[in-house]
Amino acid sequence: MSHRLALAALLALALPTALAQSTAAPAPSAAAAPAAVPAAFTLAPLPYPHDALEPVIDTRTMQIHHGKHHQAYVDNLNRAVAADPSLRGLTLEALMARMSTLPAAVRNNGGGHWNHDFFWRTMTRPGQGGAPSAALAAAIDRDFGSLDKFKAAFKTAGTGRFGSGWAWLIVGADGRLQITSTPNQDNPLMDLVAERGAPLLGNDVWEHAYYLQYQNRRGDYLDAWWQLVDWSVVSQRYAAATAGKRG
Ligand code: MN
Numbered sequence: 001m002s003h004r005l006a007l008a009a010l011l012a013l014a015l016p017t018a019l020a021q022s023t024a025a026p027a028p029s030a031a032a033a034p035a036a037v038p039a040a041f042t043l044a045p046l047p048y049p050h051d052a053l054e055p056v057i058d059t060r061t062m063q064i065h066h067g068k069h070h071q072a073y074v075d076n077l078n079r080a081v082a083a084d085p086s087l088r089g090l091t092l093e094a095l096m097a098r099m100s101t102l103p104a105a106v107r108n109n110g111g112g113h114w115n116h117d118f119f120w121r122t123m124t125r126p127g128q129g130g131a132p133s134a135a136l137a138a139a140i141d142r143d144f145g146s147l148d149k150f151k152a153a154f155k156t157a158g159t160g161r162f163g164s165g166w167a168w169l170i171v172g173a174d175g176r177l178q179i180t181s182t183p184n185q186d187n188p189l190m191d192l193v194a195e196r197g198a199p200l201l202g203n204d205v206w207e208h209a210y211y212l213q214y215q216n217r218r219g220d221y222l223d224a225w226w227q228l229v230d231w232s233v234v235s236q237r238y239a240a241a242t243a244g245k246r247g
Pocket of ligand 1: 116204208209
């Protein structure tokens with residue numbers, strides 16, 4: 001299998017099926033076109049109450065982050081897709097895979113929608129996230145030396161991102177774990193990023209993610225955030241991303 005094919009297979013396995021574009025909510029169309037009716041992207045409810053991540057992330061931040069910021073990405077993505085008939089019916093994952101050819105509004109808002117949905121599902125109540133699976137723990141040890149060294153390197157990526165963006169843990173095309181960082185709402189699924197791969201976890205280092213509680217102390221937010229990481233979810237993503245890659 002070529003690297004390109006391997007990456008495509010890896011990405012397909014890692015993609016969250018919950019993000020497939022809904023077919024249940026067709027957008028209004030001016031005419032009764034025979035072609036497939038475009039489906040709107042929608043904001044899913046948080047998988048937990050707004051106060052579930054206290055005291056690591058405060059309730060007000062969650063309300064604004066999900067209800068205002070994420071909602072705006074969804075709304076603006078729907079506008080951008082509606083403006084270009086060639087994009088109708090494409091899943092979010094299909095948009096990511098051809099992002100280098102798409103307008104900035106799709107890149108910023110499509111990325112914003114995917115990233116935040118992924119982010120919400122990466123977290124759980126403080127202390128409830130368990131530990132990495134044996135397979136993931138072994139890979140972390142192999143590629144970073146230890147879980148603590150991985151966390152330190154991830155923090156460096158998060159604090160080192162100038163301005164707004166994300167820090168990621170991905171599985172690269174070679175099957176190895178890698179820490180990356182992207183600006184704005186770019187993510188490792190986009191064909192235009194230098195370091196592509198299957199995301200296992202990602203932390204939002206935009207100020208809107210932490211400013212009410214942590215102000216300028218991004219490093220403190222990155223440290224505290226580990227209390228929220230749902231390692232069962234991350235481990236499942238790792239298993240999906242590496243299925244069939246060994247042997
Ligand atoms: Mn955000």
